[in-house]
Each structure stands twice: as structure tokens, then as C-alpha cells.
Amino acid sequence: DQQVKQNSPSLSVQEGRISILNCDYTNSMFDYFLWYKKYPAEGPTFLISISSIKDKNEDGRFTVFLNKSAKHLSLHIVPSQPGDSAVYFCAAPRWGGSQGNLIFGKGTKLSVKP
């Protein structure tokens, strides 16, 4: 049962343009979400998070939007840079709340072309 879904396995964008990565979830208990970035042969690196009391959180070039009614969140990267090329995972604490073990989506591989 895939409670966190990333339906696009890959995304390719041009350097300088916007990258939009999407994530859907099914469990209404989820109220805290995280995005991780993963380079090959490395562990995931935390990127940005959002609590359900907000609908937007911004950190530099990265912004996460949360639409609770649609159970959908998205990560925007503006402007995209070649160094952003990686696999991006959406995750949520399994038992709700803001901590505990995480459920991850399958990831979206982002390629940013110079």
C-alpha cells in the first residue's frame, strides 16, 4: 500500500527554468512532510519540510506547497541548476505527527541540462 506516491519517475528541465516535483498521499493522519535529495552512492540529504498548519514553506531556491484538501504537495526549484540533478524523495512520518519512522515515495529523478 503506497501511502506516499510520486508518480513521475523522472523529470528533465533546462538550466535556469523551474522544476516542479509532485507528491500525493493517501493517509489523512499525515500532517508533516519532508523532501530529501539523493545523489548516487550517497545517503538522502534533507532538503525542506512543511507542516500541515502551513500551505507553503520557502528556503532559498526551494519552495514546498501543500494542498491538504487534494492530499498533494509539490517542490518547486527556481532557478534549476545542473547540481540539482538527483533523485528527490517525498516522505512523511508513518504514524502522523512530525517524528518517527518515515514513509518514502519511490522518488523522482531530476535531470537539469545546461
Added chain:
Amino acid sequence: DTGVSQDPRHKITKRGQNVTFRCDPISEHNRLYWYRQTLGQGPEFLTYFQNEAQLEKSRLLSDRFSAERPKGSFSTLEIQRTEQGDSAMYLCASNKGGSTDTQYFGPGTRLTVL
């Protein structure tokens, strides 16, 4: 480097052999998590510790798997009688366990069972 470290980074073994992996968390972190990642999937939770207590285990953690954190610092994950299906990246993460506390991942141990 004060991040999460894992040893070894790579392990190749023959089916039926036992293997043990080690994780050293960030020093002041009292929670430690083990995840497994297979090709095309996001990390999947295996187990976690608060200090030396193992508080949760996934159904993925069969009786061939055992994890310990004897002094509440480093942790070991042992797989007995390895099977080809155990081939995966084994990831360790740690955090302080407070509200909205992000999990920080190590580089992982890549296990290949021949």
C-alpha cells in the same frame, strides 16, 4: 566530519553467509533508524532505537535480521543466512527525537548477495 557514518560502504557476500553492518550516529542524537532501499524504491523503514531501547520493528525485519544498540551510541545490523533478496542499500539515520526533528542519513552500506 560529524555526520552519520556507516561501515562498510560495500559488502559482497555469498548466499547463506552472515553479515554485520555498523552505524555511528551524530554524537548527541538519541534516536537511530535503519532503512533499506532497493532499486527503484524509496527507503523502507526497518527498525529504530531510542537510546539502547529498540522501540519499533517493521514486518520487513524477518527473524534473520537483528539490530542492536548496546550502549545507546553506535548500532549494528546483522543479517544471518543471507539471501539474494537481501541485496540492497542499508541506510542508517539519526536525530534527537524532538518535535519536527529531521532525520539525518549516513552514506549507506551496499550489500550484494551472490
